[in-house]
Each structure stands twice: as structure tokens, then as C-alpha cells.
Amino acid sequence: MPGATTTALASLHDVELCARAAAGERKAFGELVRRHGSAVRGLLRRMGAQAAEADDVAQDAFLVGFERIAEFRGQGAFVGWIKKIAARLYLRRLQRERRLGIFAAEGEHEMEAERGDADGRIDLDEALKGLGPSERMCVSLCFGAGLSHAEAAEALNLPLGTVKSHVKRGLDKLRTRLAPADGARVEGRRGNG
Structure with missing residues (x-):
């Protein structure tokens, strides 16, 4: 029953989902994306990204997060950790596009x-x-x-x-x-x- 798995995952804390994702459970990480995707995209929009660009960078951030999920130790909120990844990716993108010169x-x-x-x-x-x-x-x-x-x-x-x-x-x-x-x-x- 796929609905029961989704419901069970929705009831877990982020730290528990991260532990399951680190153990290879992709659906657990999918729940984290569902929970925090809009917050990450919102941050990127506030930083100046257009909607499509925010979506792209958020997706990249969650891919990096998935690859590095074992590094998340639960010392802070998962959403803060993934937002930092997204912010750094967006800044790298700006630097590549040479738009960062205006800040200096x-x-x-x-x-x-x-x-x-x-x-x-x-x-x-x-x-x-x-x-x-x-x-x-x-x-x-x-x-x-x-x-x-x-x-x-x-x-x-x-x-x-x-x-x-x-x-x-x-x-x-x-x-x-x-x-x-x-x-x-x-x-x-x-x-x-």
C-alpha cells in the first residue's frame, strides 16, 4: 500500500527522515523535499532568483543534499542545512554569470x-x-x-x-x-x- 508508506513517513521528524535517507530510503528523502521545497524556493526568490531559476537551484540543492545526507548530523534544522546549500549554489551561479560585481x-x-x-x-x-x-x-x-x-x-x-x-x-x-x-x-x- 503506497499510501500507508507516505502517511507513515509524513509522521516522522526530519532527523528520522534524514537517518532513513542516509540508509538509502529514497522515499524518506522525497518527504523532506515535499516538506521543505517551497521554503527553499522562497529563500532563493528573496535572494533575487526568478521563479524558474529558483526551481532549478532548489532542485540542484536537494540533489546535493541527497548525495551528502550522511553529513547531516541533526545539530540544527534540516531546512536550515538545505537552505545553506541552496544559497551557496545560487551564489556560485551568480558568480559564474558575472553578476556579482554589483555587490562590491x-x-x-x-x-x-x-x-x-x-x-x-x-x-x-x-x-x-x-x-x-x-x-x-x-x-x-x-x-x-x-x-x-x-x-x-x-x-x-x-x-x-x-x-x-x-x-x-x-x-x-x-x-x-x-x-x-x-x-x-x-x-x-x-x-x-
């Missing part, structure tokens, strides 16, 4: 983030579109893919301070953009200095 350019043109929708609400994806390319990439890598600032700096081939600056500016813009329209302060959300 000084005096980059900032995009205007003063757009809004009819009822004054906005979602995170729309807010990310209001960031400059380097800010969007750094914020997506550090918060979407879970890379540290140092890992993002290495992946982007940028100085650590530059990545930190892009992340800070990007987060400041996102806070402003996503703040309540009436200017009310959100209690308990103060920064550290």
Missing part, C-alpha cells in the same frame, strides 16, 4: 522603498524588493539561509564589515518599511545601542 561596487544606486499597497499593508517579500541588491542578498543570506556574517562575507567575497553594513542598512530599511502605518512603536523591540 561602491556608490551603488539605492532603490526607493517608498512604495505601498492600497490598504497600507505590505509583506516581507515586497519589502525586500525595496532594498538594494547587496542589502537584499546579505539580509537573505544571514536571516533567510542562516549564514553568519562571516559565512556570508566569504560566500560573497566581500569584507566582513561591508556585509555587516549591508545587513544593518537592510534591516533598518525593513523596520521602517514594515513599521505600523500610524507610527506606533512596537514595545520590546529596541535595538542594542
Whole structure:
């Protein structure tokens, strides 16, 4: 009964599925792809990939993940592990296409983030579109893919301070953009200095 196997796999934790996949059970890995495919594609879209490109890179990331599943030790979430793989693959793709030069350019043109929708609400994806390319990439890598600032700096081939600056500016813009329209302060959300 194929339905019973699928139901049984759906009830397992990611760590258990990874162990089964490492033992050669392909259906267990298929369940991981089903669970986390949209999250990986969403990250890639936030990083700037078009839909078809996000699908391609996500598929490549899951293939790499399948080949390396024995390396996953369950010390973090599987989705974070596979997102890191996907982010690195996407960055390599950008480097191959020589589009990464814009992230290191000084005096980059900032995009205007003063757009809004009819009822004054906005979602995170729309807010990310209001960031400059380097800010969007750094914020997506550090918060979407879970890379540290140092890992993002290495992946982007940028100085650590530059990545930190892009992340800070990007987060400041996102806070402003996503703040309540009436200017009310959100209690308990103060920064550290």
C-alpha cells in the first residue's frame, strides 16, 4: 500500500527522515523535499532568483543534499542545512554569470522603498524588493539561509564589515518599511545601542 508508506513517513521528524535517507530510503528523502521545497524556493526568490531559476537551484540543492545526507548530523534544522546549500549554489551561479560585481561596487544606486499597497499593508517579500541588491542578498543570506556574517562575507567575497553594513542598512530599511502605518512603536523591540 503506497499510501500507508507516505502517511507513515509524513509522521516522522526530519532527523528520522534524514537517518532513513542516509540508509538509502529514497522515499524518506522525497518527504523532506515535499516538506521543505517551497521554503527553499522562497529563500532563493528573496535572494533575487526568478521563479524558474529558483526551481532549478532548489532542485540542484536537494540533489546535493541527497548525495551528502550522511553529513547531516541533526545539530540544527534540516531546512536550515538545505537552505545553506541552496544559497551557496545560487551564489556560485551568480558568480559564474558575472553578476556579482554589483555587490562590491561602491556608490551603488539605492532603490526607493517608498512604495505601498492600497490598504497600507505590505509583506516581507515586497519589502525586500525595496532594498538594494547587496542589502537584499546579505539580509537573505544571514536571516533567510542562516549564514553568519562571516559565512556570508566569504560566500560573497566581500569584507566582513561591508556585509555587516549591508545587513544593518537592510534591516533598518525593513523596520521602517514594515513599521505600523500610524507610527506606533512596537514595545520590546529596541535595538542594542
